[in-house]
Amino acid sequence: MDSDPHTINHWADSIFTCTYHLTEGALVISVQEATDQASARKYFDAMQALAKDAKPINGLANLGFPAYETAEGSAVFQKDAFVLKVDASHLTSPLGPEKITRNALAYQLSTTILACWIEHP
Numbered sequence: 001m002d003s004d005p006h007t008i009n010h011w012a013d014s015i016f017t018c019t020y021h022l023t024e025g026a027l028v029i030s031v032q033e034a035t036d037q038a039s040a041r042k043y044f045d046a047m048q049a050l051a052k053d054a055k056p057i058n059g060l061a062n063l064g065f066p067a068y069e070t071a072e073g074s075a076v077f078q079k080d081a082f083v084l085k086v087d088a089s090h091l092t093s094p095l096g097p098e099k100i101t102r103n104a105l106a107y108q109l110s111t112t113i114l115a116c117w118i119e120h121p
Helices: 037-050 102-115
Strands: 006-012 015-022 025-033 067-069 074-079 082-087
Touching (some): 025 102, 067 102
Antiparallel strands (some): 015 025, 074 082
């Protein structure tokens, strides 16, 4: 791709959403901001209960945070008072020259975002 993808950012109801319109489809990254960690966990649990075919991400793969993935290609993590969702379900699969799955992309992007996630005063 010779230029940056068309991107739409949106803030509503304490959710920041960024949609990247890629050649392969739409990639949506969102962060729900809760009032505290307990509220974020409640929101996370509700999202997981409503998600189709959600399965927990366990062990070292969850980086010590509550996390799940869906069969369609989403990864969701709860950290502090926030819930991060990377939704690659609208992308074609497999992706790129390495032929990765939507789930692998969602997980890789989530862990990259979490690795540089810092708390602001």
